[in-house]
Amino acid sequence: MSPLPPNTTPVPPPIFEPGMTSATTTTAPTPSPVPHRPKQPDSEPDPDPQPDTKPPAHPLPRIRLHLNDLSDAGTSLFLSSVSAAELLPSSIRTVQSHLYPLAPSTCSPTTAPTPTPWHLPPTRSITLILRPMDGVAYTSGLELDPVHHKEIHLSTTYLSSVPASRVGAEIAGVLVHELVHCYQYNGSGTAPGGLIEGIADWVRLGADLAPPHWKAGEVGEKWDAGYQRTAYFLAWLARRFGGDTVRRVNEKLRAGKYEEPGFWVELLGREVGDLWEEYKESVKKGKGE
């Protein structure tokens, strides 16, 4: 898999929420709640422990956080809005479970996991770098080993511009989008950029992290316009052809190059242009959501 181009997530339009006068409001950020773990009471070890019922999970990569400048207001905002130690692993789990779900374990933990058709890429480390820059975020592979080691660059300049009440949710949504780039296939660099970005936002959508300005009925100029416009098209395809459809698209981009005609016909029996027309019709009739 060749490294993905560092496509920068576009800056969304400013969001004004009720009671706010401008995007630069000085309201204190609302921190994401830290999950509360009740203290376990002291007790004797359970003589008859239940079998481990935890769902099977993929391994996590090494996760690193790099803060370029602690005096940067956007860095402080990040640190006060989210718990990085919780959010990063849970966001990676979200991406893994959307694109590479494991079959539920049927017996004991010693049983080998049931094989699935999904192949998790061998991502070994992910470094989140907070620094001032234009745009929102982008993901790239490390020059020496772009397949195994990924870097997500998140703009502190952008974070400073997000309404304080939304910072935590926006960080979570952008992170899931960028983490998809750490775990998706791109047909050895041949897939349309809009499809790659659409799959990233399809996961963000499925994780219930869509920002308020996304609108389901907002149809793009073409199917691979990218980002949420393609994400809503992919979500419709998944309803039309089955929940695994986007996973099958991703898997096909692992197995070979993206070539039209052929790609969508082999996958869904139709050309993507025909599917796009059908999608637009269904949106017009109010069924595209």
Ligand SMILES: [Zn+2]
């Ligand atoms: Zn992206």
